[in-house]
Amino acid sequence: MWPTSTCDENGEKFDDEQVKIFLEGFDGNTKRRVQYSDFNGLQEELDKFVSKLSSCAALPTLVMFYTTIKEMDEVINVKEVIQSKLRVWRDAICDARQINMEVEFAKQHLIKIAYAYFASKTVDQKIYDEKKRLEEELWRISTKIELHEKCQSEAIFFNDKPLNTGLFP
Numbered sequence: 001m002w003p004t005s006t007c008d009e010n011g012e013k014f015d016d017e018q019v020k021i022f023l024e025g026f027d028g029n030t031k032r033r034v035q036y037s038d039f040n041g042l043q044e045e046l047d048k049f050v051s052k053l054s055s056c057a058a059l060p061t062l063v064m065f066y067t068t069i070k071e072m073d074e075v076i077n078v079k080e081v082i083q084s085k086l087r088v089w090r091d092a093i094c095d096a097r098q099i100n101m102e103v104e105f106a107k108q109h110l111i112k113i114a115y116a117y118f119a120s121k122t123v124d125q126k127i128y129d130e131k132k133r134l135e136e137e138l139w140r141i142s143t144k145i146e147l148h149e150k151c152q153s154e155a156i157f158f159n160d161k162p163l164n165t166g167l168f169p
Helices: 016-024 042-047 059-074 083-098 104-119 125-157
Strands: none
Touching (some): 016 083, 042 059, 059 083, 083 104
16 A cells, blocks of 8 residues: 655655656756766866876766666665756766767666656555546446447347347247
């Protein structure tokens, strides 16, 4: 049974629009706004090596993509993930795709993480109550339709025949 409260321990609830918006963020070729500062400690680490690597134009995209992979690898539990981090990872993956990197594996894994993240949010019980009500209504309507179709089938049997047709085998 699904939880009945409307919010999780962080005060957040499931929002299907957030899921759609996040997944739609993979579409299109717009430049994302992901920066080194979006990754914990990355700027400090880069400061140690930047002079040696600064000639590569794709360096920022490469570094942020590889850092995304590293961070995704280090996360143990979905409770450690926040939505803004999901967006940063998504944007870094999209930027890497724009420079023709093979990133499909990372995209697919991030989508799985995102689904797990959004699934951890409590959904309003009213949604399940509405689903049950609609299923019951659909069953009632389907039963009516089946009965009507049976009636039509029998009516067709008697087309241009007397009603005693088939009475005696």
